[in-house]
Amino acid sequence: MKRSWSIDRKFWPLLITxxxxxxxxxxxxxxxxxxxxPQVFFNLLVDNAFLMITSIGMTFVILSGGIDLSVGAVIAFxxxxxxxxxxxxGLSPAIVIPLMLLMGVVFxxxxxxxxxxxxxxxxxxxxxxxxxxxxxxxxxxxxAQTISxxxxxxxxxxxxxxxxKSFISANVVIVxxxxxxxxxxxxxxxxxxxxxxxxxxxxxxxxxxxPVRRTKILIYTLNGFCSTLAGVVFSIYMLSGHGLYVSGxxxxxxxxxxxxxxxxxxxxxxxxxxxxxxxxxxxxxxIIMFQGTLSSWWTKIAVGxxxxxxxxxxxIIYSSKRKRMASAQRVATATTTAPAAPATAGD
Amino acid sequence: xNDNTGWWARLRRTGIxxxxxxxxxxxxxxxxxxxxxxxxxxxxxxxxxxxxxxxxRGSPLMLVAIGMTAVIATAGVDLSVGAVIAIxxxxxxxxxxxxxxxxxxxxxxxxxxxxxASLLAGAWxxxxxxxxxxxxxxxxxxxxxxxxxxxxxxxNGQIITIYYxxxxxxxxxxxxxxxxxVFIVAGVxxxxxxxxxxxxxxxxxxxxxxxxxxxxxxxxxxxxxxLVIYAFCGLCAGFAGLIISSNLKSADANNAGLQIExxxxxxxxxxxxxxxxxxFSLAGSILGALLVQSVSTTIYSLGxxxxxxxxxxxxxxxxxxxxxxxxxKNGLDKLSQRQGVPS
Numbered sequence: 001m002k003r004s005w006s007i008d009r010k011f012w013p014l015l016i017t018x019x020x021x022x023x024x025x026x027x028x029x030x031x032x033x034x035x036x037x038p039q040v041f042f043n044l045l046v047d048n049a050f051l052m053i054t055s056i057g058m059t060f061v062i063l064s065g066g067i068d069l070s071v072g073a074v075i076a077f078x079x080x081x082x083x084x085x086x087x088x089x090g091l092s093p094a095i096v097i098p099l100m101l102l103m104g105v106v107f108x109x110x111x112x113x114x115x116x117x118x119x120x121x122x123x124x125x126x127x128x129x130x131x132x133x134x135x136x137x138x139x140x141x142x143x144a145q146t147i148s149x150x151x152x153x154x155x156x157x158x159x160x161x162x163x164x165k166s167f168i169s170a171n172v173v174i175v176x177x178x179x180x181x182x183x184x185x186x187x188x189x190x191x192x193x194x195x196x197x198x199x200x201x202x203x204x205x206x207x208x209x210x211p212v213r214r215t216k217i218l219i220y221t222l223n224g225f226c227s228t229l230a231g232v233v234f235s236i237y238m239l240s241g242h243g244l245y246v247s248g249x250x251x252x253x254x255x256x257x258x259x260x261x262x263x264x265x266x267x268x269x270x271x272x273x274x275x276x277x278x279x280x281x282x283x284x285x286x287i288i289m290f291q292g293t294l295s296s297w298w299t300k301i302a303v304g305x306x307x308x309x310x311x312x313x314x315x316i317i318y319s320s321k322r323k324r325m326a327s328a329q330r331v332a333t334a335t336t337t338a339p340a341a342p343a344t345a346g347d
Numbered sequence: 348x349n350d351n352t353g354w355w356a357r358l359r360r361t362g363i364x365x366x367x368x369x370x371x372x373x374x375x376x377x378x379x380x381x382x383x384x385x386x387x388x389x390x391x392x393x394x395x396x397x398x399x400x401x402x403x404r405g406s407p408l409m410l411v412a413i414g415m416t417a418v419i420a421t422a423g424v425d426l427s428v429g430a431v432i433a434i435x436x437x438x439x440x441x442x443x444x445x446x447x448x449x450x451x452x453x454x455x456x457x458x459x460x461x462x463x464a465s466l467l468a469g470a471w472x473x474x475x476x477x478x479x480x481x482x483x484x485x486x487x488x489x490x491x492x493x494x495x496x497x498x499x500x501x502x503n504g505q506i507i508t509i510y511y512x513x514x515x516x517x518x519x520x521x522x523x524x525x526x527x528x529v530f531i532v533a534g535v536x537x538x539x540x541x542x543x544x545x546x547x548x549x550x551x552x553x554x555x556x557x558x559x560x561x562x563x564x565x566x567x568x569x570x571x572x573x574l575v576i577y578a579f580c581g582l583c584a585g586f587a588g589l590i591i592s593s594n595l596k597s598a599d600a601n602n603a604g605l606q607i608e609x610x611x612x613x614x615x616x617x618x619x620x621x622x623x624x625x626x627f628s629l630a631g632s633i634l635g636a637l638l639v640q641s642v643s644t645t646i647y648s649l650g651x652x653x654x655x656x657x658x659x660x661x662x663x664x665x666x667x668x669x670x671x672x673x674x675x676k677n678g679l680d681k682l683s684q685r686q687g688v689p690s
Contacts (some may be wrong), residue, residue: 120669127664304490315480
């Protein structure tokens with residue numbers, strides 16, 4: 001019953017992520033001139049809006065103990081397909097954008113259904129989805145297509161001025177809406193709790209009578225939706241579409257989720273952590289850019305190393321937690337069996 | 348009749364039955380739609396033709412598939428093979444150098460260094476998986492992301508072109524009328540087959556893949572088995588890197604072996620090795636790799652735009668995986684029982 005004022009261990013990974021972000025930011029401000037400009041921070045949001053959205057979707061998948069490798073390909077495909085539809089058919093964005101989102105929903109639901117009904121590992125199914133989406137975008141066009149639609153251009157070039165000279169793009173507003181919706185979904189709905197339950201232990205979730213099948217399909221559907229939304233946001237940001245764009249993005253998304261403190265085996269983590277995971281990756285990129293002499297491939301190495309460190313930290317935290325739980329259980333069973341012992345002896 | 352069902356049942360039981368069926372289907376398709384696929388010619392004492400092409404172009408994939416089979420058999424996966432290929436290619440080209448037709452370091456040292464680097468990269472994966480207890484997918488993901496960065500560091504961010512003639516033999520040379528890479532694959536395969544089927548190591552691998560902790564309790568050094576297997580997988584990727592860099596006469600840290608990890612996994616899965624570990628089939632994986640390569644070659648020779656290859660691969664993976672899934676298997680079993688077909 002006693003409440004200690006120390007922070008619950010479950011918040012530790014999140015706390016480490018946030019403090020790492022703050023420390024990196026302070027390092028940047030001390031080290032480089034112009035880093036303290038608020039625009040540096042807002043650029044993190046502007047440049048990583050699509051990654052943020054798709055990583056948020058990925059968080060749900062990983063929380064449930066699954067994985068989705070198709071997100072990068074789906075984003076590229078969305079870009080190519082919408083550019084094609086806009087340019088060649090002169091379709092209105094009012095049709096194209098909902099169509100793209102619908103496609104994401106169908107794509108995600110199909111993969112989820114295959115994973116669930118055929119009991120195939122998500123890894124393989126989404127790998128096939130990745131091949132499919134990348135291939136289809138090259139089937140549509142092998143060259144980069146510029147989007148000249150006035151609506152896309154207006155939105156893409158629109159600047160929301162905050163204070164001083166700093167601004168954000170319209171995409172950041174979409175991210176904010178997605179983030180709020182995701183936090184609500186993960187922490188305040190029955191769906192969210194089921195996702196955590198499945199990630200914790202699918203068998204127990206099933207035995208508890210939770211709608212495991214439906215929820216798992218819904219998770220992939222949600223992620224399909226998020227990745228096409230990210231695709232729309234990305235095509236607004238780039239104002240073009242190409243099948244080669246964002247190759248390897250799925251790894252960035254997974255890294256963001258892991259750096260954000262979500263456990264890869266599922267069941268533990270927070271949506272807000274993922275946001276910081278993305279921000280840290282963006283920050284590393286920015287610092288390397290400010291540094292000037294380091295090449296951009298150091299970003300890859302740094303992100304890889306960071307992912308590793310975070311997995312290490314997580315496994316230390318959770319293994320010590322498991323040990324404590326195990327010892328607590330031993331004590332509990334010892335106390336319950338103790339009174340029973342004399343009774344059997346009496347017989 | 349009885350005899351007939353006997354060998355049929357035996358063949359069906361072996362791991363390579365379904366991959367053989369799939370490969371025959373692709374060949375049958377070619378027989379009908381592009382018969383020139385089977386044409387073999389001898390030019391300058393070398394064998395030429397689409398079939399030789401499949402063997403030649405598919406050799407890096409076959410090498411990767413051999414290593415990947417062993418890793419998947421331990422219930423793991425190695426996503427870093429593409430990056431390791433890049434590292435190996437970068438190492439060998441940097442050591443040989445791009446200045447003149449001369450090699451800056453003796454070629455055998457350059458090759459050994461590249462293989463050593465790949466072995467080291469694989470061992471690093473193995474350490475993360477066996478000692479740090481990180482899920483294989485993630486542990487190798489790290490090297491997949493960081494490995495290309497390392498390769499970039501080795502080449503200093505440039506695409507290095509080499510002009511040293513003897514090195515080209517590895518990827519482009521011919522021996523006894525066959526492309527030299529085929530012999531590398533044969534050598535690695537023979538080694539892997541001998542180690543897994545003529546020594547106890549194969550049994551240990553299957554045991555670790557089926558249940559790592561019970562293997563540990565029955566006295567198998569589960570950690571070292573995993574370590575060695577990941578290192579071996581790195582070495583296989585290293586050989587593939589040598590072939591690719593020799594073929595392209597250059598090392599491109601960004602694109603060497605790009606997405607080969609997916610093809611490798613595809614080959615292994617088609618070959619009948621389950622992703623959940625345990626029993627594995629090296630021959631099946633080789634057939635799987637050949638299947639993947641012949642699908643690509645078929646598509647090219649049909650004049651279909653090469654972009655379609657990925658879509659076709661996706662459909663093939665999905666079909667194969669669904670065919671192997673328990674749901675379909677059980678359904679088929681029920682069906683054959685109802686009809687009274689002896690299986």
